[in-house]
Amino acid sequence: xxxxxxxxxxxxxxxxxxxxxxxxRAETDDEREQIxxxxxxxxxxxxxxxxxxxKKLYDRFDDAExxxxxxxxxxxxIVSSIRICISSPEHPMTPAVEAFPDLLEPxxxxxxxxxxxxxFVADANVARAxxxxxxxxxxxxxxxxxxxxxxIGTATARREHQAFYRRVFGLKPVCxxxxxxxxxxxxxxxxxxxxxxxQKILMRYPYFRSTFxxxxxxxxxxxxxxxxxxxxxxxxxxxxxxxxxxxxDSSAIYLxxx
Numbered sequence: 001x002x003x004x005x006x007x008x009x010x011x012x013x014x015x016x017x018x019x020x021x022x023x024x025r026a027e028t029d030d031e032r033e034q035i036x037x038x039x040x041x042x043x044x045x046x047x048x049x050x051x052x053x054x055k056k057l058y059d060r061f062d063d064a065e066x067x068x069x070x071x072x073x074x075x076x077x078i079v080s081s082i083r084i085c086i087s088s089p090e091h092p093m094t095p096a097v098e099a100f101p102d103l104l105e106p107x108x109x110x111x112x113x114x115x116x117x118x119x120f121v122a123d124a125n126v127a128r129a130x131x132x133x134x135x136x137x138x139x140x141x142x143x144x145x146x147x148x149x150x151x152i153g154t155a156t157a158r159r160e161h162q163a164f165y166r167r168v169f170g171l172k173p174v175c176x177x178x179x180x181x182x183x184x185x186x187x188x189x190x191x192x193x194x195x196x197x198x199q200k201i202l203m204r205y206p207y208f209r210s211t212f213x214x215x216x217x218x219x220x221x222x223x224x225x226x227x228x229x230x231x232x233x234x235x236x237x238x239x240x241x242x243x244x245x246x247x248x249d250s251s252a253i254y255l256x257x258x
Contacts (some may be wrong), residue, residue, distance in 0.1 A: 018070060023140065023218060026069045026081075032062070035071050035081045042121035048158075050182045059095075059182060061118075066091035068144070068219060069119070072137050080122035080137040084219075085142045087114035095117075096154045099180055100189045107152060115150035115194065117141040135205065138168060138216070142208045145194045147215040153194045156180065156187045165190050168205070170197040 026032050037058035043049040043057055061067050067085045071078035085094035087108055094116040097104045107114060120137065127133045145153055155165045158177070165171040170192050177186035202208055 020074050021136065022073045024071055024073055024219075025218065026071050031071055031078065032069070034078045036067060038078060038081055039119060039121050039125065045124070048185050050184065061085055061095055064091070066094070070140055070218075072133075077095060079126040080133055081119065082137055082140055083119040084140060084150050085116040086144070086150070087116060087117065093237065096156050096189060099156065099177070100250045103189055104154070105175060108121065112151040113148055114152045114154060115141065115148060116154045117144075120157060121143055134164065135168065139205070139208045141169070143218060145197070146210065147219050150194045151159045153192045155190045157190055158187055160184055162188065162190060169201065
């Protein structure tokens with residue numbers, strides 16, 4: 001999101017920070033590692049995962065063709081991250097589709113486009129100073145739903161995080177919390193008809209509006225042969241052990257989603 005676009009927002013408590021924010025798709029090794037570490041710290045802090053010696057959290061969807069991982073940068077530092085996965089007839093699988101096949105595979109079979117936002121985390125210190133940071137971050141999900149003309153929006157959230165997604169996007173839980181791959185706490189699937197809420201969301205959050213140029217800059221990319229995360233990290237594993245990871249003083253917060 002450009003500084004010009006962010007200036008459209010009104011009522012923020014830290015307006016000077018808006019000029020320093022920038023959305024970037026994570027494409028370099030350094031950006032991806034920063035995000036994987038931010039995720040790890042956030043999930044570990046909330047007890048959503050156990051410690052591991054890499055001090056990173058990633059999975060196969062980070063390398064998927066239908067997946068876009070973003071970092072929100074402030075003064076060159078990544079302060080929050082969200083991953084957007086798009087289920088389509090060409091690439092149906094996303095984290096939510098994989099975890100809730102009974103609820104989503106019928107929609108996939110009908111040819112629906114599903115926008116699955118997940119792995120949403122933020123730096124706890126920045127979020128405390130800038131409480132609008134979660135809203136600015138999840139704006140990317142709204143922009144994605146417009147760019148891909150999504151039929152359905154999903155989020156996988158713990159019970160205590162559901163109020164946020166209901167308030168911002170009108171998402172509603174469609175099942176009781178279930179055991180979920182890669183995390184230790186159960187999550188529910190939340191869903192919404194994207195087209196039915198699009199205008200309501202804009203009325204409440206006018207700064208979610210985007211231009212076609214911005215949407216293309218964020219989500220259009222040339223075909224590539226992805227370098228796997230495992231390959232990227234193979235020669236960069238730290239020497240930290242599990243005990244050191246467990247004792248780490250994390251300063252990130254996990255805001256829901258696999």
